[in-house]
Amino acid sequence: MKVQNLILMAGLGLVCLSGCKSTKGNSEVTLKDAFANKFLMGVAINDNQASGRDSAGAQLIIKHFNSVAPENCMKSEVIHPEEGRYDFTQSDRFVAFGEKYNMDIIGHTLIWHSQLAPWFCVDENGKNVSKEVLTERMKEHITTVVSRYKGKIKGWDVVNEAFEDDGSYRQTKFYEILGEDYIPLAFQFAHEADPDAELYYNDYSMAHKGRRDAVVNMVKKLQAKGIRIDAVGMQGHFTMEFPKVEDFETSLLAFAATGVKVMITELDLTILPPPAPNVGADVSANFDYQKEMNPYPDMLPDSVSKAWNDRMSEFFKLFIKHSDKVTRVTVWGATDADSWRNDWPMKGRTDYPVLFDRNYQPKPFVNEMINEASNNKSK
Template identity: 55%
Template sequence: MKKAIAVLGILALTVSCKTAQTASSGDSLRDAFKNKFYIGTAMSLPQIDGTDVKSDGIIRKQFSSIVAENCMKSMFIQPQEGKFFFGDADQFVAFGEKNKMFIIGHTLIWHSQLPKWFFVGKDGKDVSPEVLKQRMKSHISTLVGRYKGRVKGWDVVNEAIMEDGTYRKSKFYEILGEEFIPLAFQYAQEADPNAELYYNDYNEWFPEKVKTVNKIVRDLKSRGIRIDGVGMQTHVGLDNPKLEEYEKAITEYAAAGVKVNVTEMEISALPSPWGTSANVSDKVEYEAKMNPYTKGLPENVQQEWETRYLDFFRLFLKHQDKIRRVTLWGVTDNQSWKNDFPVKGRTDYPLLFDRNYQAKPVVKKIIDLTKEK
């Protein structure tokens, strides 16, 4: 009798283990996209230093790639000339290595979140082209060199082109002209010849912007300077951009000989304030109008939001041969920068995990898309 009970116990345990394996197999984004492209997220400081324990658990289970949300930007890495702070970045890279992730550094050259000293000489005036080149090279060489062979890809230049295809009139451009982009890529390539190098920007589906970015890609390649991908920042809403124009950009970048990185992705369900006025006398009404879902999304809006995510992921899977990675800009809704941009204090719902650290129903539906033939 005891033997029979023991056998039944073993059988029950075996069935239980198989059921558990079946339930866990493919139940994460990381597993589902394993043979398609990297699926990633940005990491904030509380996640990097381990104080946001619940988010860290989600990241380990769900994502195969991570990108530094802020800690590698120049104002934090080199707040004073020659004085680097690597504490947070070191922890970020260590987290990625421990969890066998594809680690992305963000960002080397960007006109924003930049320390004031970068362009200024002792006389308080703009530095010469030669001084700026030296500062760029020192910054890039030191940062990329520190993580050589460990950080697998770098956003080398960020947001340098306008929607009409012209160059942003940043100090980099004013002092060095168009050449600052090839120089940045050259310095990064010299610091780590094996790291993937990317150009990253938003609204990268605007036709004239696509043309200029592809011109930069072809120019770099013609010079023998490495560029592996174009990062398409995907801060999108429910109706903009149209999927057709986004898809057209994917195919055009691929035709230029680079992979597409879907970067900084989230989908806002809130109304856009662009084109609206905000007179002081109308402030209360305006703020209420721009923040309509403080108690949660209405069912019809939730459905529209979910459909939008699924449409994008169907597109990514359709073009998986052209896509290197898809990276969400954050883990949970309460972490998202969209709660404060472009209107402060809003309650937005743009990410895949809710404010209680729970996966939204859309996560399973995205996973199911990977199983369709």
């Protein structure tokens, strides 16, 4: 037997071992089945998984999730690296993967100040372009990308992370040049490109009152203008201290009260100490490696693992409680090894932030939540 076939069988064997067992008998229950009458179970996937190079990861995703989002391949620096040139290689693979396995496909993200193609907002001299030029670039980019996947992608993260913790607008190039108008323009262009696609606003640290109020106000402004917005994505980049579950719940209810859906996006829970206060989930944050900031390079102590599982369980119980409002929960990475948390905001750390470990095994709370969902069948 060929070596590559042996490797593939070994990888698939790992996934078979990772099936979640209900504590009530030996019947296997997957995450997507357990939450089928509550919300979609989504996951961010990378190109190794979409292409099949990570066969064990791909099989884990196929087994447990019914929605996929692209971790990086649809961000403008990848999909539109130069003016007039698109690279759909990875995004086409991602969409094909979701279609093949009949998953709800989420597009991420159309307008974001981070991982932005360097040319997008400036001229050949590096100076800001005019309002007219940036508006046209936004329209061309959104129209090209959304139109390519029209009818294939269920919904788009149209604008990502437009506000600060205090509710002020983030001082991005988009805001600097276009002011707050860039948000309705982005939603308008996306709707025109695919009138049937759902459109979302996505942000982190949504438990902060300032950001909560700003997002509620933004949603109401779009609605007043007759501009489509279907959901608010509440990024779940949690720490062991932030947010308080009750504060997150307050924001969830505030967003739902505007009449839009609520989606839990980019879910992960870091166990590692923060190198500075109030880092949030700003991808531009960067700190030099410090050994004391990497306390668990090999494994988690049992007490720490239990604390992590208990806290993640609290949040999943909240999602179940409000499953009449929450339509999707998307984990940001299939396994701990895939998570961006390992290298952010400090490269070289080992983190344990998502639902499956580095051996493709479910964390203890996963079985607990499957039973919790099974015992709360009505929405």
